[in-house]
Amino acid sequence: MKNGLLKLDPKKTYYKQLCCFLMTVFALSFFIVLLVSGGYSMRGLLYPDRSSSLMEFFNKIILSGKDPYSFGSVDPPFAILVYRALLMLVPSKTISTLDKSPASSAFTTAVKTYQQFYFPFILYAITALTLLFFSLRALKAGKPTERFGFIFMIFLSAPMLFAFERGSDIVLTMALVTLFYAEKDSEKKAGRLVAAGALGVACAFSLYPILFCLTLLRKKRYREVLEVGIIFTLLTVPSVFVVGGGISGAARFVSNLVSEAKANSLALLGQLNFAKDFIYVFSGTPIPGRILALVFNVFAGVFGLFMLAGAFLAKKEWHSVALICGVLCGLSPFCETSLLMFFAIPLAMLLDEENENSVASYVCAALLTLTQALIVSPDISSRNYTRMFITRLSSYSMLALSILLTVLQASALASTKQSKKKPRIVVAGAAAETFDLGDSGGSDDASGEKVLTENGGEAENTEDADKPDDADDTADKVPENTN
Numbered sequence: 001m002k003n004g005l006l007k008l009d010p011k012k013t014y015y016k017q018l019c020c021f022l023m024t025v026f027a028l029s030f031f032i033v034l035l036v037s038g039g040y041s042m043r044g045l046l047y048p049d050r051s052s053s054l055m056e057f058f059n060k061i062i063l064s065g066k067d068p069y070s071f072g073s074v075d076p077p078f079a080i081l082v083y084r085a086l087l088m089l090v091p092s093k094t095i096s097t098l099d100k101s102p103a104s105s106a107f108t109t110a111v112k113t114y115q116q117f118y119f120p121f122i123l124y125a126i127t128a129l130t131l132l133f134f135s136l137r138a139l140k141a142g143k144p145t146e147r148f149g150f151i152f153m154i155f156l157s158a159p160m161l162f163a164f165e166r167g168s169d170i171v172l173t174m175a176l177v178t179l180f181y182a183e184k185d186s187e188k189k190a191g192r193l194v195a196a197g198a199l200g201v202a203c204a205f206s207l208y209p210i211l212f213c214l215t216l217l218r219k220k221r222y223r224e225v226l227e228v229g230i231i232f233t234l235l236t237v238p239s240v241f242v243v244g245g246g247i248s249g250a251a252r253f254v255s256n257l258v259s260e261a262k263a264n265s266l267a268l269l270g271q272l273n274f275a276k277d278f279i280y281v282f283s284g285t286p287i288p289g290r291i292l293a294l295v296f297n298v299f300a301g302v303f304g305l306f307m308l309a310g311a312f313l314a315k316k317e318w319h320s321v322a323l324i325c326g327v328l329c330g331l332s333p334f335c336e337t338s339l340l341m342f343f344a345i346p347l348a349m350l351l352d353e354e355n356e357n358s359v360a361s362y363v364c365a366a367l368l369t370l371t372q373a374l375i376v377s378p379d380i381s382s383r384n385y386t387r388m389f390i391t392r393l394s395s396y397s398m399l400a401l402s403i404l405l406t407v408l409q410a411s412a413l414a415s416t417k418q419s420k421k422k423p424r425i426v427v428a429g430a431a432a433e434t435f436d437l438g439d440s441g442g443s444d445d446a447s448g449e450k451v452l453t454e455n456g457g458e459a460e461n462t463e464d465a466d467k468p469d470d471a472d473d474t475a476d477k478v479p480e481n482t483n
Helices: 015-036 040-044 055-063 077-087 092-096 107-113 115-139 144-155 158-166 170-183 189-206 208-217 222-242 246-263 274-282 289-313 317-330 337-351 359-372 388-419 469-476
Strands: 424-427 433-436 450-452 458-460
Touching: 015 040, 015 144, 015 337, 015 359, 055 077, 055 107, 055 115, 055 158, 077 115, 077 189, 077 222, 077 246, 115 144, 115 170, 115 337, 144 337, 158 170, 158 337, 158 359, 170 189, 170 208, 170 337, 189 208, 189 222, 208 222, 208 289, 208 317, 222 246, 274 289, 274 388, 289 317, 289 388, 317 337, 317 388, 337 359, 337 388, 359 388
Parallel strands: none
Antiparallel strands: 424 433, 450 458
């Protein structure tokens, strides 16, 4: 379609241009507002209190001490082992000055007064960011400018900045999962082994990346699933006995996970999951909160099953990965903004899509971009910069994306079943045969394909098929002997 000033080539896709335009507009707006407000608008993205800065890393490294699960830790045993190794880089005298009782959180601020604690964080940050850089570079196709532009965009995204400011270990998990998707289809066996190893380590470190094994299951790559499982087991089982307190420690770990989930099931602070998306809308009604939680948690669970089915049956990989990310974020009882970072993986895959122009895909590209975009706005009620606007916008963008992709997969499945139910006709002849009576029944335009003849047989649809009968007769005549 070429009309007016806007000239579009229907044979090309414009997902990259759309994403680049939206991210650029949002980023420029963010930094302009930041300058105008004197830095005050940063409260719309990050927590303003000092105790929250880098708190996830410092909490975990301190609580990885003698008995982490007695302190309510929800980290898997292998993650505890990694954090304990980092804690060994800090002098024991410095560690002993902190109050580490379960009832106290004062060490979160106190730990920042000691320079020795910053070295483990710097080591972790450099390792995680470097691995993420090369993983994104391997995942994203296209010209070098496109690849580095995409990496720069993700490094300046809202989930990345939030995760880094909080000191979240999700950056390392994201890097490992990205490496898995970058290498899983490698032509070299070593590359596929690296992919399985990366996903296995990610599962042992954070547990929830187990969902991404669905990508292998849907393609019946059971051997690689087994490899992921072996690596996960080899890292988890020894860690349970080294730092987790054995079977009793593992039981406390599960108990802590359940308690944490219950504590966050009704909280409407921070990022919303699917259930809380609806609970937030109905929170001002007379309906009791527990009834709302029961109804919409059941809805979210059923919807999640449909999403997993769609992820398993999806023909396009970016559809499948986006649905897995939707389940990961939408069904998590304590979803954080940093968890939205995983949507960068299907976004990279969509931007490399060059074979299909569809309205639905452009809507998906816009929604995926909204999960990553830098957006701030004052809260209308308080006229103050808070995290409410960006978390609500990204939450409902995630919900809309998940609903759209689920509907698309259901529609594709229905159309596939319908195409298999074509009417059939039996043609009498020397040997009775059954033919589909669909769009290609009876005859076909393609040269060389089989066509239905009057006597029920089949003939090749070649260029000679259009010749008159006497033309063939003439060709078959034998010259008479004139002598």
